[in-house]
Amino acid sequence: MVSDTTPPPGRRPGPKPRLSRERIVEAALGLGIEQVSINAVASALGAAPASLYRYIDSLDDLLFAALERAFAHAPLPSGEQGWRPYLETEATTRFELLTRYAGLLTDGTGGLETAAVRRFEQVVEGLVPLGFGVDDAVLAVDAVLDLIHDGAAQIAHLRARGHGDPAAQPFESPDVSAAFRRIQDAPRDHLWRKLAIVLDGLAVRQSGGTPSALLARS
Known part of the structure; x- marks a missing residue:
C-alpha cells in the first residue's frame, strides 16, 4: 500500500524559512501597510506567528519599521x-x-x-x-x-x-x-x-x- 506523503493543509514542505527583521519588514511592505498583521506576515513567510517576535517587539514596531524603510529608501530627486x-x-x-x-x-x-x-x-x-x-x-x-x-x-x-x-x-x-x-x-x-x-x-x-x-x- 502506497503511503500518502502529501503534507497536511496549511503546512509547507521543505526546511523552515530563515527569518530576520529585514525579511519580516520586507514582507510587511509587500503586503501593503494597511493589510499588515502578524498572522498575515507570518503566512507570507511560511512561518509561525510566534516566531516573528524574536525579531520584532510588536505590530506597532513592525509597522514603524516598514514605514521608515519605505521613507528612507525612496530615491532622492536630481538637481540636474x-x-x-x-x-x-x-x-x-x-x-x-x-x-x-x-x-x-x-x-x-x-x-x-x-x-x-x-x-x-x-x-x-x-x-x-x-x-x-x-x-x-x-x-x-x-x-x-x-x-x-x-x-x-x-x-x-x-x-x-x-x-x-x-x-x-x-x-x-x-x-x-x-x-x-x-x-x-x-x-x-x-x-x-x-x-x-x-x-x-x-x-x-x-x-x-x-x-x-x-x-x-x-
Whole structure:
C-alpha cells in the first residue's frame, strides 16, 4: 500500500524559512501597510506567528519599521534640471509615499522621526547648490512638504467619506459650490495647482522680487 506523503493543509514542505527583521519588514511592505498583521506576515513567510517576535517587539514596531524603510529608501530627486523640477520631484515622491502608505499620514513622524529628519536634511542639502541659501532652502522644503502632506491628508479624507450630496455643500454661491465640486472631483490636480503657486512665489523670491511682483503678472 502506497503511503500518502502529501503534507497536511496549511503546512509547507521543505526546511523552515530563515527569518530576520529585514525579511519580516520586507514582507510587511509587500503586503501593503494597511493589510499588515502578524498572522498575515507570518503566512507570507511560511512561518509561525510566534516566531516573528524574536525579531520584532510588536505590530506597532513592525509597522514603524516598514514605514521608515519605505521613507528612507525612496530615491532622492536630481538637481540636474534646476531647483523647480527638483522640488516638484520630491513633492511627487512624497505624495506617492503618503498615498501608498496611510501610516505616514497618521503617524505624525513620531515613529519615523529619524528617517523624516534625515530625508528633510538631504533634500535641503541638495537644494542649496541650486541657488538657495540654507535658510531659504529650509523654508522652501518645509513649505512644499507641508503642502503635500496636508493635501494628501485631505484627499484621503475625501476618499474615505465619498463626495456626498452636492446639494449639501456649505456655500451659498453656485459658482463657488461648483468650483469646490471640481476640487472634489480632481483633488490631486487641485493640489498640484497649489504647489505651482508656492513654486511661483519661490521663483519671485529667488529673482529678488516681491509678492506684489507675482500678483502683477497674474
